[in-house]
Amino acid sequence: MTEDLADDIAEVMPGVLLRTQGVTAAAGFRAAGIAAGIKARGGPDLALVVNEGPDLSAAGVFTTNKIKAAPVLWSQQVLTTGKLRAVVLNSGGANACTGAPGFQDTHRTAEELAAALSNWGTNTGAIEVAVCSTGLIGDRLPMDKISAGVAEVVHELAGGISGGTDAAHAIMTTDTVPKQAAIHHSRGWNVGGMAKGAGMLAPALATMLCVITTDVVATAEQLDAALRAATSLSFDRLDVDGATSTNDTVLLLASGASGVTATQKELDGAVLAVCDDLADQLMADAEGVTKRIRITVTGAANEGDALTAARTIARDSLVKTALFGSDPNWGRVLAAVGIAPVALDPDRISVLFDGQAVCVDGVGAPGAREVDLSGIDITVDVDLGVGGATASIRTTDLSHAYVEENSAYSS
Amino acid sequence: MTEDLADDIAEVMPGVLLRTQGVTAAAGFRAAGIAAGIKARGGPDLALVVNEGPDLSAAGVFTTNKIKAAPVLWSQQVLTTGKLRAVVLNSGGANACTGAPGFQDTHRTAEELAAALSNWGTNTGAIEVAVCSTGLIGDRLPMDKISAGVAEVVHELAGGISGGTDAAHAIMTTDTVPKQAAIHHSRGWNVGGMAKGAGMLAPALATMLCVITTDVVATAEQLDAALRAATSLSFDRLDVDGATSTNDTVLLLASGASGVTATQKELDGAVLAVCDDLADQLMADAEGVTKRIRITVTGAANEGDALTAARTIARDSLVKTALFGSDPNWGRVLAAVGIAPVALDPDRISVLFDGQAVCVDGVGAPGAREVDLSGIDITVDVDLGVGGATASIRTTDLSHAYVEENSAYSS
CATH class of the missing domain: 3.10.20.340 (ArgJ beta chain, C-terminal domain)
Structure with a gap:
């Protein structure tokens, strides 16, 4: 972080930044991460972040690559409503360059997740579910594994430290450590986030998946402004190898669960602080990094x-x-x-x-x-x-x- | 070479391309390469190409990098006359980012070479001498070694295969083999060339030094047109690492010694054939190449x-x-x-x-x-x-x- 930026953030953000907490640091969010068998080598590979409200405001920023993965095309469409109930993320496959069948796989994942959440007691439509995928480009996802995993993962949802940390682990590919950051504002609201990304880190967005949550009361427009300002100063200024992936996605979800309203400047500062810290973590764990x-x-x-x-x-x-x-x-x-x-x-x-x-x-x-x-x-x-x-x-x-x-x- | 390009060349260039000959393949040229002690690790490091005429027409293409080495600034100035008697080239130091003293070193090298050539019987002014340097950026050249080398190298000038080959060796840095190519036209004129370049190979010119000679009768304008067309289709389309050096120089000198006049198309074809073959050789010997x-x-x-x-x-x-x-x-x-x-x-x-x-x-x-x-x-x-x-x-x-x-x- 530059000194100017640190000053800006300190001015509006009288809070503490922690790396032990992520997306569940904000009230109203639960998360989970499980091993669904998507990755050939095993390990956690399916993550879920759910917003329990009362608000469902959301914003997103996506890759500028002209070759966009199916989940990017889907999530861009979903976000035109400015609302998100949940984000389901998988590692072990990017679902990019998979044509119409790949898009149908993403759509089906959102529908199955919505059904599972509804069964679980949270009425959800597929149109409220963003999907993120990361891994090798060009292969279809193992939909049998995804379907079983989606049904299972909703039962693992948890708040506190464990839910967010499990989710942060499940989105890792060549990352060696999970990346989380959270800020607790002295006026009683919070911003938390998780990210993955180690290769194809580049300009238009440091190639990555990132989910940020907040319990502040904010509209989709306020979130969008805060997210665009933050990514342009953080992830957009991380450039490991000049490559921009087909799957870059950064999402910001607000539950309003704190009941606190922040100024745009306060929101901008907190979101930037979390993004900037996550960008630092991405750099530190980039593929092959020694400097x-x-x-x-x-x-x-x-x-x-x-x-x-x-x-x-x-x-x-x-x-x-x-x-x-x-x-x-x-x-x-x-x-x-x-x-x-x-x-x-x-x-x-x-x-x-x-x-x-x-x-x-x-x-x-x-x-x-x-x-x-x-x-x-x-x-x-x-x-x-x-x-x-x-x-x-x-x-x-x-x-x-x-x-x-x-x-x-x-x- | 693409098939179209090969067809174009074959049409206008009923000749044979050889890699055993270089700048002395054209009549009217002599060359030499010696170990002057410029390279810390020893080996040939000073080359000279001399045009014995009757014509002294010449053209050049230079790096587009905004940071230009002293020899590039000097040679650009010299070439505004459209005439060159000689090119002196050293490896072991780029003489880039060396300020006004570095430019004075280049100027002095040209003056000393002109004096040595004049003593040797070929009346030459410094304004007729291009200078090329390659090696590490940022250090002054060891001018005592250069001066002694310039006095010595004129005594080694030779035609035939040996002169050109010695010169091609003396300009190598991380190159593992010398690069030469020559075309002998069935109507009795020739184009020969040598090049070096293994790293910083890039767009605006594949970073390199290259001297091409011909004994055809041609004006500086004809040479300039042929050289620009050829480099844009050959060296400009070699991109090893996206880096463009401070020293890129490609020179084309014509002696007119064959007494033959070629059409612009014939000249274009022959110069392109030599440049294209040298570009192939640069690719094959690029730093760390395995594919x-x-x-x-x-x-x-x-x-x-x-x-x-x-x-x-x-x-x-x-x-x-x-x-x-x-x-x-x-x-x-x-x-x-x-x-x-x-x-x-x-x-x-x-x-x-x-x-x-x-x-x-x-x-x-x-x-x-x-x-x-x-x-x-x-x-x-x-x-x-x-x-x-x-x-x-x-x-x-x-x-x-x-x-x-x-x-x-x-x-």
Whole structure:
């Protein structure tokens, strides 16, 4: 989190952020996660988050990839009502590039979940159920397993720490740890969230599934505004490998169970705090990560230029491999930013690694080759020398482990 | 080379392409390569190509990176005259991001080379000397070594196979083999070339140094037209890692020594044939390469879209790691092309690996997961399903060797 952002959040959010709680940190929500046999290698793979109300307001942000998975197409449609009762999520298969039959599978999952919830005592229609899937692209889901799992998972619903934590485990793919964050506001309302995502982490949304809950009283419009503002400053600024998945989904559900109304600014701050913390957790657990890198561009003509420059550096394979090797090879940073479609002054550009100047006014600084980058966290600051705008991107290094993990995924 | 391109070339170029000859395949050129002590690890590191005329026509294409090395700034200036007597090239240091002192080093190199050539009997001004440098960004060149080397290298100038081959060796950095190509036209004129480049191979020019010579009679304008057409179809369509260096330079020098005049089309064809073959050699020797990949996009709305889509796939780390693992994970190809800013139809898109359909109309084809990609050469064909335009990009996989080589370059 940048200092400015931290200040903004602190101002409106007199609360504590915890990573031990997730979607059930907010009143009115129950969740569950079970092993339904969807993943070939076993383990939890089906999660459910249910909003018990009284409100059912909801908003969502989805992948900008033109190739959209069936659950994305379904959930986008469902969310046009601004209402959600439940979100059912599976790992073990993305249900992307599966054609009309794949869409029917998603539809059927929502119908079966709605029926199960109704039997369980919470009257629900399929149109109130969002579906999220993650895993390999191109294969149909094992619908026998999904159907049995959907009937079972409603019986495991729980509040408190356990329900949310079980759900957070069940959405993991190559993630090594579950990701949860919750904020408890001093005025008696809460925001909690869970996320998964380790590869295909990229721009238009860090590729991922994320469900955020709150017990504040808010309309779908307020939630939508808060969610768009938060994702644009958090997940959209996490760029591990420049890839955007077919399944990116971030949902925000409000139960109103606290009975408390917040200002838009308070809501924005709390949702951003949770998203920003989850983004940090995604970066820390990205595929093959050995370095957590924060690239900040200053001195840009405008924020768009700063963001484009930071993203271009974050995606450069030669910068990422150098940082994997703890090599202060600042020339690669200059070569990378030099191809970004932004205004810069080659004779005024400067670069700092971990706060130490390695390039000043376009020329190497004394001692630049001796900067110690052996730590896990590395900051790269680049001043373009033409203006006053700034922006940051979180990224990771390009390591042997990244190559290893991604060269043997489907097989 | 695409079939269309091969047809075009065959039509205008009734000649044989050889890889045993390079810049001295054309009459009127001599070249040399020596070990001047510029590279810390030793080996040949200073090359010279001299045009003995009668003509001194020349053209050049340079990096589009905003951060340009001193030799690029110098050579661009020199080439405004449309004339070159000589090109002096060094490996062991890029002389980029070295400020005004670095530019003075380049200027001095040109002056000293001009003086050495004049002493040797070929009256030369510094304004007739292009300079190319390659190696680590950010360090000053060891000018004592350069000066001594420049005085020495003129005494080694030779025609025939040896001069060109020595020069091709002296410009290598992480290249494992020298790259040369020559075409002998049946009407008695020739085009020869050499190139280096293994990392930072990218779009605006596959990052590289390349010198091409011809003994045809041609003006600087004819050479410029032929060179721009050829690089746009060859080096510009080689994309190993999306990085564009600060030093990219491609030069074309004509001696007129054959006394033969060619049509523009003949010249275009011959220069393209040499550039295309050198691009193939660059791909085959790219850093960490274990797979040589040709990505062809068809069914695009226009050629620009086809090129953008092919380039987006070529740069996708998840596609490149999958192909390193011989994994026919076609879902990643769809996810990659889905973020390209081009028109496509998700329900009509198709993908072939090595000519075998793995995705038809946006859905996996039977047997797709069993396609054998264990060979070194892989073709990926993607039809966007919206139009009739096509384009190809050469790329390579993302391997452990790429990470290894690039995480320990400067140190």
